Amino acid sequence: MNIDEPTSLRAEVLARLLLVQSTAAHLPDEAAIVAFTCRGLEMVPGVRRAWSQSDPPPAEPLSPNLVGFELRFGGTEFGAVCLELYCPNEFATYSPHVQNLLFVVALMLEERRQRRMMEEHQRQLELRIQERTRQLSEEKERLQVTLNSIGDGVITTNAHGNVVEMNPIAQELTGWSLEEARGRPLEEVFVLADERQFRTSLAPGARTQPPSTLEYADSSQLMARHGKRYAVSTSRSTMTDRDGTPLGTVLVFHDMTERLRLIEQTQRAERLDAIGILAGGIAHDFNNLLSGIFGYLGLARELATDNEQAAALDEATGVFERARELTRQLLTFSKGGSPVRSAIDLRKLLTDCSRFALSGSNVSLNLRIAPNLTSVAADANQLWRVIDNLIRNAVQAMPQGGAISLEADLVELGKPHHPALTPGQYAKITVKDNGPGIPPEILPRVFDPFFTTKEHGTGLGLATAYSVVRKHEGHIDVASSPEEGTRFDIYLPLAMTNTASVVPPKSLREHNGKGRALVLDDEPYLCTLFTRYLSRMGYRVTAVQSGEEAMAAFDGAIAERDPITVALLDLTIPGGMGGKEVIARIRPRMPSLVAIAASGYSEDPVMAKPADFHFTASLGKPFSIAELATILDTFVK
C-alpha cells in the first residue's frame, strides 16, 4: 500500500475525526476514550480547548465561544464534552462531524458500560459459583467423613444400578475397592448367597413413592469377593430428584456376623444352663438313689456267704461304678460343683494330660506353651478332665492317625469377646486336630448334653467341658471345617480366686468306733443305710432328716452328758438348714466333734476344703462303708 499525502485541510480534519473514532474504540476504559477524544478535538480547526464534564451541557450556549455536546445513548447519560472556540465560524464547518463523532463515542461508552456490567455480573456469578462450589465441596467432605465414619457398609449406585460410591466398611465386607467396583453393576459387587438380589436398575422415567423406597432384609449371607461370608442385614432406598425421577440407590448393610455369634453363644449358654439345672436336679436325686443301692450292694456283699452270690454282687458293683461315673459327670455339668481353683502349673498339666490321653494312639502332638504363661487359677481335676476330653475326641476323629496341636498363650481381651467374658488377661488354650471336621449342621449342638455321634458316647464330654470352663468364668469356642479340622479355644481368666490344693486320696481301712453318732440326710433310705454303716462300726446312731432336728439331737445329747462324737451331715437339705449351717452353729460348742460333710456335688468347695467350713473331712456320695470307715479311722481318736 502506498501512503498518499493529505489532499486538503477539510479532508485531513475528517480523517483525524475518523482516526479518533477508530482509535478510541481501542482504548481500555471510558476515561481514556473521553480524554483521547477531547485531545483529538483540540486539533479541530477553531477549537482552543476541549474537556469533559459529568453534567449535561446547558440548554443554551453560554457564549458563542463555548459550546457543549451531550454524551448520551438511549436513556443513559454520560455527561458532556465542552469546547472553547477561538474561531466559532471555522469550527462551524466541522460541528456536525464532531456531533457524529461524539454520538459514536457515547455509543462506545454505552458499550463499555454494558461490558462492565456484564463483567461485574460475570464476576458476581463466578463468586457465587466459587462459593457454591466451596459449599458443595465442604458438604461432600462432610458426607464423605460421615460415610467413612459410620460402622455400616454403604454403597450408592446410579440409575442404571452401577456402583458410584462405597465407604471403607463396604469395601472391607465386599472385598472390592472403590476403584475396582466403580461403574460395575451392584449385583456383581454385592452378592447375596441366600436371598433374592435387589433389583437395582431403575427404568428411565420411573417414579417411586416414598413409602416403597425402602426394602429390608434382616438376615442375608453376603458372599465377599475373597470367599468369606458375612451375615448382613440390609436396607435399600431409592434416591430421586424433586420430580421423583430415580437418580440411583443407596444400599446400607450391617455386618451381623459377630452379633449373631454372640446371640448364638448367649442362647447356647442359657440353654445349657437350663439343661444343667434340670440335669443337676435329676442327677442329685439319682445320685442319692445310687447311694442307697451302692450301700446296700456293699452290705449284701459283706453278708454274702455263697461265692456265686458274691461274684454276682461284685459284677453288679462293677456296673454300678459306671453309673456312678455317669452321675458324677452329670453333676459336674450341672449348676452344682463350683471349681476349687488353685494356682496350677499349666505346662505340667497340659504335658501330663496330653501324654496320658494320647498314650497308645497313632496321633502326633505339637505342644506349645507361651513362656510368659506359667500358671493359671483353675480346678486341676476339672481342667484335666476338659483337656483329656478334647484330646480324646480329637483322637477318635482321626482313626487313621493325624496330628493334634495343643497350644497355650497369654492373651489380653480388650473388648467383650463373649457376653460372659470381661476384659482382662486370659489363658487361651487351643486344641486343634487335622481331622475331617464336624459337619456344619452338627456344630451348633456339640456342647449340648446327651448329644453324641458316637455309638457308645454319653454325650456329656463336651457338655461337661463347656460347663467346667463356664464355671471358671471362662469361655470355650469351637470352629470346624473339612479343610482345617476342628479347633477348640478355651479362655480361662488369670485372676486368682482360690489357692487350695487337692486332697490326695487315701487307701481304704477298717474302723471300730464307739459312742454316739448323728446322721443327717433328707432321704430316709440313706438315713437308714448310713445308720447301718455306723452301727456296724460300733456307734450308737441317731438319724434325722432336717437341720433343726440335728440341732435338737446335739442339744439333747449334751444335756444328757452323752455327747455325739461323730456326725455325718448331708450338705443339701431341700427347703431347710443343711449340714453346712448345722456345723457352723454347733462347732463352737463341740470343737472335738468329728464332722463328715457328705454330698453328691463332689466339686462343691466344702467338699474340697471341708476344714474351711468347720468340717473334719468330706465324702462324696455315693460312698461305700469302707470309704466311710477309712475317713473315720483317720480322724477319730
Next chain:
Amino acid sequence: MKDGKRLVDLGFVSARVPAGSHICQIYSDSVERDHALLNFLSSGLRAGEKTACFWADFDENSARDWFAAEQIAFDDERASGHLSTSCAESVYFENGHFAPERVLELLVAFHEAAIHAGHPGARVIGEMSPRIREVEGGARLFEYESRVNAVIRQRPVTAVCQYDARAFDGATIMDVLSVHPMMVIHGNVVQNPFFTPPEQFAYR
C-alpha cells in the same frame, strides 16, 4: 516506493512501508504487543536487517521457542549481532534520567553499525515504559519522539514504538499519535492525520 526508499515488511501487518518509517502501535494487551514484536523481529532477520528490540517484561525463553518454530536460531542471531535485545528501561533511562540526545545517539550508532556490517537496513521496536512519566526528563518524551522523525530522515531505521493504552491516559495517547507519522490501528498501518512534523512540533 516513496522517495525512492525501499519498502520493508513489518511482519505483523499486510502493508509494506518505506524503510525509515516511524510507526506508533497502541496496544491494549500483551498478546497484541508480543505478536507485533516477534513478527517484526523475525521479518527483519529474514530480510537480513540489523534488528533490535527493547522489551519490558518479555519472557526470553518463550521468545527462543517462538523463534525456533520460525526456524530462527535466537541465540545464534544474538551472538552474531544481527539481533540485539535489551531491557527497555535500560535503553531509555540512564541513572534514572531520560535524555533524548543519548537515545538518539544510540539510534544513529545502531544505523551506522548496520551499514558498516553490510546489512541492507536496520529496524528497531521498543516498548515505552510508563515510568517515563516519573523519571527526570520524562516530560521530553514527545520532543524525543518528534526528533526521531528528523533523525531517521538521514538514518532510515524503521522504528515501531509500542505504547500500552492501559498504562497511559487518553490525552497522552493522542499526544503520542501526534508525533508519529504512521500508526497501526486494527491490524493496519495508516498514515496519521494527527502527525505534526518535527519542525512544527516545537511551536505547539
